[in-house]
Amino acid sequence: MVRFRGRLDYLLDLHLRDGLGSLRSGVTNLLRMGAYQLFHMGSVPGYAAVSETVDQVQALAGKGLAGMTNGVLRSLGREGADEARFPSFDEDPRGYLTSWGSHPRWLIDRWVERWGPDEVRRLVEFNNTIPGLYLRLMAGGETTSSAVSRLAGVGIEARPGPPGSRTVRLEAGTDPLRALGALPSIVQDPAAAWVVAHAGPVSGLEAADLCAAPGGKTMGLWSEGARVVALDRSAPRLARVGETSRRLRARIPSVVAAAESVPLRPRDLILVDAPCTGTGTLARHPDARWRLGPGDIEVMARVQDRILEGAATAVRSGGLLLYSTCSLEPEENEDRVEVFLREHPEFILEEAPDSGERPPGDAMDGAFLRALPHRTETDGAFAARLRRR
DSSP, X not given: OGGGHHHHHHHHHTTOTTOGGGSOHHHHHHHHXXXXXXXXXXTSOHHHHHXXXXXXXXXXXXXXXXXXXXXXXXXXXXXXXXXXXXXOTTTOHHHHHHHTTTOOHHHHHHHHHHHOHHHHHHHHHHHTSOOOEEEEEOSSSOOHHHHHHHHHHTTXXXXXXXXXXXXXXXXXXXXXXXXXXXXXXXXXXXXXXXHHHHTOOOTTOEEEETTOTTOXXXXXXXXXXXXXXXXXXXXXXXXXXXXXXXXXXXXOOEEEOOTTSOOSOOEEEEEEEOOOOOGGGTTTOTTHHHHOOTHHHHHHHHHHHHHHHHHHTTEEEEEEEEEEESOOOGGGTHHHHHHHHHHOTTEEEEOOOSSSSOOOGGGEETTEEEEOHHHHSSOOEEEEEEEEO
């Protein structure tokens, strides 16, 4: 339901004199659920969706609002939810992308300013689909083709993932635990795998992942031969890294510590997969679009600056600091890199190496890894290589 909340709210608002915002949250959510059952759950007859919702609203808020609910949902059922009922893309692209596209207006406004309405339309359409489920293979001789064959041997359909990701895409409805049992692998989107690939060859390097939980990129570095330590400020979240490493028989030391103050001697490679708004993962986490507000970007940018300051002390001379997010917002990505380089002239922005696994060209933007979901058909991701002189 949350994926199409913008559509549902637009339609409901048309039938409420004082608007959806005038209702208490519990009633609002029941109306949304009733509308969702009408338009998106073919297994529920319309009369049953209306009747059940009316009963729930009456139990919560009394007969008056139950009568209102009955009238609103019956009207919606008669009029339908065709795209033609929404603002026209040609005449009001931002209204269309907010309502039919089902994204907050503030996010649509900033994206349209950057990319234009046609490209944002592609982005919101991708975000309103259910994303693929991928396994990232651990190194050790297994190719994506041999992995697909191995899975087929146990009755699991899959196909190779995008180039440079060392992933396979499982068919919809596949039990991921069963697939994990058949292959030494982790569940990971190709965009996250590209972040590790953007580090270049890491075999033999001493590395640390400063925001490690839940551990996907930590395992990717280990798989490629790095001697990696996992750090995270949350002990319960760090325990998930331990569970995965034990399953894959990986020896990965872990340390509960804040990335702003790294308790390690300098390393060859420091990965900062920073906390962020996650606007590149709204297909995978559709609820996040409604939890975020415009002020969250600035809040996260300040957190990212502090983490980068701490990370700088942990990179040896000649070493690499790999900064990444799953945000699409420049304030969390290239702006943070620009500020960091201005304050740390001992670091330089470095192009990706030519050797090893590499992200495909449509995921690159000069020296930056920049996976945009509607272009790469993956989660969004950003990464920058910062070399200490």
